[in-house]
Amino acid sequence: MEMFAHANNSFDGLPSKIREYVEEKIKLCQPSNFHVCDGSEKENQQLLDAMEEAGVVRRLMKYKNCYIATTDPRDVARVESRTVICTKNMNDIISIPAAGFPVITDPNIPKNLKQTPLGNWMDTDEMLEILEERFDGCMRGRTLYVIPYMMGPYSSPYSKIAVELTDSPYVVVSMRIMTRMSSNVFNEMKTLDGSDIVKCLHSVGVPLPTDKPISPTWPCNPEKTLITHFPERNEIISFGSNYGGNSLCGKKCLALRIGSSLAKREGWLAEHMLIMGVTNPEGIKKYFVAAFPSACGKTNLAMLRPVGIPGYKVECIGDDIAWMHFDEEGRLRAINPEFGFFGVAPGTSKSTNPIALDMVHENTIFTNVAETSDGEVYWEGIGTDIDGLHQPSIRSWKNKRWSVDLGEPAAHPNSRFCTSIEQCSILDPEWNSPQGVPIDGIIFGGRRPVGVPLIYESFNWQHGVFVGASMRSEATAAAEFKGKQIMHDPFAMRPFFGYNFGSYLSHWLSFGKKDGLHLPRIYHVNWFLKDSYTNEFLWPGFGENIRVIDWIFRRLTGQASACKTPIGLVPDQSDSNGIRGGEVNPKLLEISKDFWNDECKAMRKYFEANVSTNLPDEIQSELNNLEKRLSLM
Ligand code: GTP
Ligand code: SPV
Ligand code: MN
Numbered sequence: 001m002e003m004f005a006h007a008n009n010s011f012d013g014l015p016s017k018i019r020e021y022v023e024e025k026i027k028l029c030q031p032s033n034f035h036v037c038d039g040s041e042k043e044n045q046q047l048l049d050a051m052e053e054a055g056v057v058r059r060l061m062k063y064k065n066c067y068i069a070t071t072d073p074r075d076v077a078r079v080e081s082r083t084v085i086c087t088k089n090m091n092d093i094i095s096i097p098a099a100g101f102p103v104i105t106d107p108n109i110p111k112n113l114k115q116t117p118l119g120n121w122m123d124t125d126e127m128l129e130i131l132e133e134r135f136d137g138c139m140r141g142r143t144l145y146v147i148p149y150m151m152g153p154y155s156s157p158y159s160k161i162a163v164e165l166t167d168s169p170y171v172v173v174s175m176r177i178m179t180r181m182s183s184n185v186f187n188e189m190k191t192l193d194g195s196d197i198v199k200c201l202h203s204v205g206v207p208l209p210t211d212k213p214i215s216p217t218w219p220c221n222p223e224k225t226l227i228t229h230f231p232e233r234n235e236i237i238s239f240g241s242n243y244g245g246n247s248l249c250g251k252k253c254l255a256l257r258i259g260s261s262l263a264k265r266e267g268w269l270a271e272h273m274l275i276m277g278v279t280n281p282e283g284i285k286k287y288f289v290a291a292f293p294s295a296c297g298k299t300n301l302a303m304l305r306p307v308g309i310p311g312y313k314v315e316c317i318g319d320d321i322a323w324m325h326f327d328e329e330g331r332l333r334a335i336n337p338e339f340g341f342f343g344v345a346p347g348t349s350k351s352t353n354p355i356a357l358d359m360v361h362e363n364t365i366f367t368n369v370a371e372t373s374d375g376e377v378y379w380e381g382i383g384t385d386i387d388g389l390h391q392p393s394i395r396s397w398k399n400k401r402w403s404v405d406l407g408e409p410a411a412h413p414n415s416r417f418c419t420s421i422e423q424c425s426i427l428d429p430e431w432n433s434p435q436g437v438p439i440d441g442i443i444f445g446g447r448r449p450v451g452v453p454l455i456y457e458s459f460n461w462q463h464g465v466f467v468g469a470s471m472r473s474e475a476t477a478a479a480e481f482k483g484k485q486i487m488h489d490p491f492a493m494r495p496f497f498g499y500n501f502g503s504y505l506s507h508w509l510s511f512g513k514k515d516g517l518h519l520p521r522i523y524h525v526n527w528f529l530k531d532s533y534t535n536e537f538l539w540p541g542f543g544e545n546i547r548v549i550d551w552i553f554r555r556l557t558g559q560a561s562a563c564k565t566p567i568g569l570v571p572d573q574s575d576s577n578g579i580r581g582g583e584v585n586p587k588l589l590e591i592s593k594d595f596w597n598d599e600c601k602a603m604r605k606y607f608e609a610n611v612s613t614n615l616p617d618e619i620q621s622e623l624n625n626l627e628k629r630l631s632l633m
Contacts, residue, residue, distance in 0.1 A: 007035040007143065013186055017194030018163055022146055025165050025201055028132070031139035036146045037172060039181040047169045056170060056217045057365070061375030064362045068371055069170055070397050071243060075220040076368060077414045078245040078252070078479045080495050083227040084113055084120040085257060086127040093121040093499055098609045108223045117610050118494060118501045127228055134205065134224055134239050141208025142167040147175050148185035151255055151337035156434035158323055158335050161188055162198035164249045171202060171247050174365060177340040177420050179250040198234050198258055200249035205240040218242060229253060231261035231498055244342055244416065252496055255321045255337045261498035264507050272492045273322040274302035275334050277428040277437065280553055281311025289322045289334055290443035291468070291492040294478030295414070297445070297527060299343040300542060303355040303426060307543030308581030309550050315428035317437060319343065324439065330517040333436035338421070345369050345415040349383030352542045359423040366417050368397040370410035379411035413477035441552055445525040446473030446489065451595035452526040454539055454588040455548045456568035457555060461512035464522025466622035467568070469505055470603045488606050502614025509618050523552055524568070529588055538585050547581040565591045566629035593633045600627050
């Protein structure tokens, strides 16, 4: 990608702390030019035009201001094995696994990087040395962009200010959608101590000219990829990948990994959660947050269009990340630190998520979707009839002519749309509120084909924290895992913990011990139970998930009864206070003693192997109690 045509390469207006940082990184990375972004429409269009000319993006003729980018096939998702938190003290970040650390055999992964199923750690100084080498001259022939941005609403006491330096124009236009990116942020920075600003450095890791066989339209360096976080320095350094959570540093790197570590220090919560407002048929409004692992239904639930029970209304505040603080009245309030959606494309259709489908036909950047010869997007589950009378030809995400017979998907399973939150037609009136919205319920969930019921309620806060800790879910295409193995994914945060999971649990538990807090009730849902014979989903999902939200809502207003089971409270099927609005397959609410005994064994093993002495006693005793209740079943 050639340099920006009308670069703003003056340091005027940069706060001195940022100027020093930029100067230092320019010296290291040796870009041929630099540009300080202002976030304006004009700047955005210039970048898109330049990228279009260079073939980095293609304009989609059917829509207004929409583009497709397709990636190097080696750079399609987050890479968890190369994502690492760096501090002085290892135990701050990870516990030593009972089986010891795996020996690193890949010569491109630092030998002293410690990998665990709950995150990776390396010593700060050692990592900085390795990064110094990777970044030395890494931007030669490219432009370095300086992106000032804010996570969270302007003038919110909970927002954080950051700057990302990157040599990827794709990252610039994406960050402009996903965050509040503006030169105004520099003014806010002047009032801050430099250490309050989160500094991010990103490079695709391919200096020019290069003799490597790389894609000129999606440069990346998969062998050398490292996504590193320095919570003690408020810094993020990401090398070699241009994809989503690896390169858009505001998202997982800042809002979750650095965020959770700040949250621990400052007494709040940074979570992988959607935020939704629900108004019931009587006009009562409640807000919920929900944590599901990547590609397990957050965007869909956040934009749910109710089906089955008339009179409900759902409004969206966020689809991926929640920052939550207890306010002076002891209510938990949530803000969405992001400004856009980076949503999974496959499966998005008029019937599953009409709100998302409507919103992506303007000002959207698609990544790794397919394109029809009519200039429309295409992906698996988009709901258009490809066997119909008019059959446009389809160009796959690999830029090849595609047909079903090829036996591979047209769009990558982790293909995404990137759209500003302002384009969502069901935005909650409070979506931009500096104080955030008051949360009444916390919902955990995962992709569990067997055993885990559609819905259950935890007995109390401590039990709810245990429910979050014991979450498991099928692997998805959002990271590098192959197949559908059931993985432990506590709080849907496994790839995003910024500090030791044991201390994270203690932090959550600590709120249960404070006086004067109105603790939200905690639930667990599973939309993904399957019929073991037909392999079909037992629950219709999507819009009909309102029927489960309705039960939760009526539990909170004291209108729905529940049966006590060993794992928690489930809807009473025999009375009309159960899941309303249609038939419910009894298998959806079954609790099998054998299944849950096995589940307990798996949890015990997981905690012993990976959390050991850092596991809070409360979680241990919740597990013991669950086993006891099961034995009496
Ligand atoms: P990330 O952006 O990776 O964090 O994912 P997410 O949690 O926001 O997941 P998303 O809502 O994008 O859904 C991922 C996939 O699950 C899509 O293909 C959806 O169509 C599908 N999905 C979402 N909700 C449901 C549901 O209720 N039932 C079924 N069967 N599939 C669903
Ligand atoms: C996820 O994987 O949870 C995402 C997509 O939301 S990414 O931004 O790539 O992390
Ligand atoms: Mn996510």
